[in-house]
Amino acid sequence: MKLLRKLPGYLNIWSVLSLIIVILILMPNLTILVNFFTQKAENWGHIQEFILPDLIKNTSLLIVFTGFLTVMIGTSLAWLVSAYDFPMKAFFKWALILPLAIPPYIAGYTYNGIMNYTGVIQTTLRNRWDVTVDQKYFDILTLPGAVFIFTIFLFPYVYTITRAFLSNQSASLVENARLLGRNPWEVFFKIVLPISRGAIVGGVSLVLLEVLNDYGVVQFFGVPTFSTAIFQTWFGMNDLNSAIKLSATLMFIVFSILILEKILRGRKKYSNTTAKARPLTPIRLQGIQAWVAFSYCLVIFLLGFMIPFVQLVDWMFLTFHKIASPEFKSLIWNSLLVSFVGAAMIVVFAVIIANFSRMHQSILSKSAARVTILGYSIPGAVIAVGISTVFIQIDNYLFSFYETIGMEPTLFLSTSLFMLISAYVIRFLAIGYNSIESGFDKIGNKYTEASRMLGMNLTKTFFKVDLRMIKGPLISGFILAFIEILKELPLTLILRPFNFDTLSTKAFQYAGDEQIHEASLASIIIVIICGIAIYIFHQVLEKEPK
Amino acid sequence: MFIQIKDLCFCYGNTKNNTIQNFNLEIEQGEIISILGESGSGKSTVLRLLCGLETPRQGSITINGEVMTDHRRFVLPEKRGIGMVFQDYALFPHMTVAENIQFGLKGYSRRAKKQRVQEVLELINMTSYAKRYPHELSGGQQQRIALARALAPKPSLLLLDEPFSNLDADLQIKIRSELKDIIKKTGITSIFVTHDREDSKAIADRIITMRDGAAYDWESICTIREEQQKRPDLELVDMK
Structure with a gap:
């Protein structure tokens, strides 16, 4: 009875959309788990005996x-x-x-x-x-x-x-x-x-x-490792079912790590800033100590950024005239396109779920938030296996529909960019979500409540009040998702449509073909865009009052 | 009766004990009620239940003959026509004073909106502040704007959640009497929640004391006031 009376509060566009998004995210992952137990794979016995031990060891x-x-x-x-x-x-x-x-x-x-x-x-x-x-x-x-x-x-x-x-x-x-x-x-x-x-x-x-x-x-x-083995069984041996079984095994490993994390972290949350935060006052190091500290940081910085960066720039000058062509422009365009569309969808979905889980403190909303984060822990190759299985099935269902509208009855969805972008959304939704959720946390519920008391319903309130107030986190969530997609490799390699290349896949192909110098231009563009984004973030985070 | 609250029970999701236990209250039109209680006594929760931001477990609320919530009906907060002044005001930081006040004026024409904003700003004596942003105002000014914003759509009931808790002590006394004047001028039925006995005595027609989620005792302060005028030596009685 109570539930029925609460329905007008629950049943709104936000909860419905959230539910749909959650189902979309869960589907590929569930497919893998279900197929693991039901499907027979021809090479699985062989893999278990000869390959799996090595994979687990490595x-x-x-x-x-x-x-x-x-x-x-x-x-x-x-x-x-x-x-x-x-x-x-x-x-x-x-x-x-x-x-x-x-x-x-x-x-x-x-x-x-x-x-x-x-x-x-x-x-x-x-x-x-x-x-x-x-x-x-x-x-x-x-x-x-x-x-x-x-x-x-x-x-x-x-x-x-x-x-x-x-x-x-x-x-x-x-x-x-x-x-x-x-x-x-x-x-x-x-x-x-x-x-x-x-x-x-x-x-x-x-x-x-x-x-x-x-x-x-x-x-x-x-x-x-598992990623390479999934690629190999799928494309080398043409055995999708074995790839699914490998993916499921990898998922079990991921879940054990996540559970281990929960246990190790115990009840200590690291992001809990309830007490008034007072910054630690640094001690000035003198003489040899100061130089040891300086050198340590310098060595790590050189190894982790400067040396590879300088080398890439050097190679770039060697090969620039050869690489910079109209074809290369289309690579940049492709990369920007998928990153932009993917990041935009991530932000929209993240806002919907974050807003829903903020409005309703229920088991459903809490699990929606959990599921959102799930994708980030699942390796790209596994998501790729799951999502293409689902898309091929959808295409099979739609087969007759394609015929009736006069299209060539083919695998339409599973060879389109749409599949790749859906995979990005599943994998990186957590990044947009975390940023937006913390934005909502900061403003709290009082503005929303004030707006509702002034006669605005949830949706109007969202556009007139909430959205304006989380502009900052919205933008940062977008940028973070954008650079993650720009860098992404395994999903893109597997799910891209035929003849569709991005900066990251091209760089990887060149490198794999022993054309390391030629890979530098694409790489350096990725590195510079990511570097700028990181710098901006650091500046923003430092200035923000805690 | 203008407002009838019957056998209201409520508990927050993660607790077993009821925060509000069999709460009953009747209020007449135009009355100024103060709900007095220590922190954790459930007084703010009563306000949140009244305006529909929380859903009660049991009981009913009727305002002006219309059932707001009972065992099978629940009116969404934006449909209740209740004004509320939040503890920390919740003025939208990205809107000016005028925009904040206009926010609740749905279905008004442009001119009517402008006029109503002007009216309420006059009511609180702040006509020259229309273009300012909330962070450019002092605490007392913010509070008056929050009051104006709540009053602008002409709600049938005004709720105030600890309206003075964010103000300095001397400012508090000044604002208190201002607030009373403004509310009296509009003649609106009001309920305000406080932990400060002095606030209650200064403003309310009637004081409700809350302890452990129930209205413990309630007494008409008006009659005492009348007595007091006749006999200046009479002290206000302690409600606890």
Whole structure:
């Protein structure tokens, strides 16, 4: 009875749209899980026996070492930058985020280009000092090499989240520990590490999800993982059902990581800023200490941004005349098109769900919010498998419809851009959602309530009040989603229509064809756009009153 | 009776105990009611139930003969024609004072809108502030604008949630009497919630004390006022 009476409050355009979006997101993922248990796959026995053990071994090694190293580097840098003053700290504070601007697959082939026989290091050694080196010390196309790339280019996830936590919330605890006579090392290990556990775990789980999502690095480095195996069984062996089974196995791994994160983080939320935040006052380092801190930051910055960036610029000048052509313009146009449309749809969907879950504190709205975030944890290759299965089924249903409207009865939807963009939306909805949800959190419900008391219904209130007030988060959500789509590789590779290339797929193809120099122009455009976006974000976040 | 609240029960989603337990109240047209209680006594929740921002578990609310909520009916907040002044005013920061006041004037012609804005600004003595933005006003001014915005659509009932809690002590006394004058001028039925006994005594015709989610005792302060005029030595009685 109560439910019936509440219906006019619940049954509105927002809840209906949210429900539709949630179903759309869930469908591909559920398809995978259902097919895992129902479909028979011809090669599955073979895969289980000969390939799966290797995949699990490689994936575990990548996860464990990358996880450990990103925590070490990310946390130590975060602490150094928040608690101490040393030369050029203000610069390093945001420059240490820049490695995120270089997608790992671009970094991977750039470093390989630097290190290999014809690369700048070996040619200099040979020509100038006549030194010939043993190739095995310079071969980075190995599992440790992949760990190096992931570590150096993904540690900023740990760094940014931990730094935000430390500089805003640790002040009183750290200062108390100092007053109680603890030396800096004791403060770090006894206070800083334990209290920032939540932030570190949050950051490192993002790193691990990125590692599991990666296709470019592991493919280029020849380290077989689930992503490469899914590609191979699907396109090499033409066995979609085995690809589905591999995807489901990978999904189980992802869910175990997410559950582990929940357990490790415990009840400590890292984003909880209820108490008045007082920034930590940094201590000025002197003499040798200052130089050690400076050098550490510098080395990481050089490795993570400057060296690959300079190398890419160098290659770009070598090949610019060859690459810059009308065809290349269409690459840029394609990239901008899918990124723009994808990001716009993400923002619209995110606003709808965020507004719904803010208006109704119910199980339905809470699970809608959960589902939205789900896509971000599921690797691109898995989403690709799920979504094309769904789209092919839809096309089959629509087969007769195509005939009646006089179209050539083909796989229409599953070969269109529409499929690719839907996949982007599912994968990156969380990014837009998080930004918009925190925007709604900040303004609270009072303006909406005030507007409703003045006679505006939910929808009018939304356009006249809510939307205007979350303009900032809306724009930042859009930009973040935009650069994620611009960088995206595995989804784009699998789901793009025939002959449709973007900057990222072209760069990856060139690199795969041993045309590393030719890949540089596309790469540098991606890096520069991402770099600018990161810089803007850092400036905005720093200025924003907490 | 203008407003009838019967056996109202309410609990927030995550709790077992009722925040509001069998709340009953009747109010006559034009009365100024004060709901007095400590924090957590459920007084603000009563306001939120009255204006439809929360849905009660049980009980009914009738305003001017029209059922707002009972076991099978629920009128959405925007359809109730109730004005509310929020604790922190909730003036839309992206609109000017005039735009804020206009916001609730649906179905008015352009000229009528302008005229009504002028009227309420005159009522609160702030005609020269129409073009300002909320952040360019002092706390007391913001509060008066919030009042004007709530009054502009001519609601049948005005609710005020802790209207003085964000003001300095000396400002509070001044605003208090202003507020009373404005409300009296419009003759609107009003309910305001406060934790401050002095506020209640200064403004209300009648004070309701709330404890543990129920109206504990209520008493007409008017009769006491009349007594007081005859016998200046009589103290106002403690309601608790």
